[in-house]
Amino acid sequence: MTLWPKSVRSHVKTGHDREIVAAYPFRSAAPTSLWASLIDGASQTLTFAGYTNYFLWQQHPRLGARLAAKAKHGTRVRFLVGDPESEVTTKREEVEGVPLTVSTRIRITLDALAKMGRHEGVEARFSDQHIALSVFMFDDQMLVTPHIASLLGDESPMFHIRRLEDDGLYDRFASHVTALWEDGRPVEA
Incomplete structure (x- = not known):
């Protein structure tokens, strides 16, 4: 007796891919409302591990105030950004060849974080090891963007993932971010 006929298995996710909530051909295709x-x-942890995180400040009004309020109520808020002075950043600027440089976009994020002031629960670190993969974590959900060659981040695909199992996609990407965070250098405010 077959419990799950082939026709049902082909339409219902039963494997590791069931953690994938949605896939977008471009990061910019995901609605701002998402x-x-x-x-x-998110009430426990927000982690923004994008190399510049620049677009967040452009797309979300009063983001700094919203994040500061969350931190005040116990949410851990973390930003992992590239070092604007690093060789990795300089090389990426050459690849992209756009007027709004990678280092400028990083500095916009650093400026926004500085304007938030020092809030308990808001941290930032530098890392150059995530130039090709952005991971944004919201408690048990995340948005993951693997960057494609010379394209800008908003032109690369994005996956919405929800944690459903141990050592699944969510946990694998979360471990990656944890390792980068531990190796990162604190951003001085």
Whole structure:
């Protein structure tokens, strides 16, 4: 007796891919409302491990105030950004060849974080090891963007992942971010 006929298995996720909630051909194809609901819905941990995180400040009004309020109520807020002075950043600027440089976009994030002031629960570190992979964590959900060659981040695909099992996709990407965070250098405010 077959419990799950082939026709059902082909339409219902039963393996590791069931942690994938949605896939977008471009990061910019994900609705801003998705980002807003994940940011506003997180209560334990928010981690923004994008190389510049620049777009967040552009797309989400009063993001600094929203994150500061979350931190005040016990949410851990972390930013992992590239070092604007590093060789990795300089090489990426050459690849992209756009007027709004990678180092400028990083500095916009650093400026926004500085304007937030020192809030307990808000941390930032430098790392150059995530230039090709951005991971944004919101409690038990995340958005992951593997960057494609010379394309900008918003032109690369993105996956919405929800944690459902031990050592699944969510846990694997979360371990990656944890390792980068531990190796990162604190950003001095």
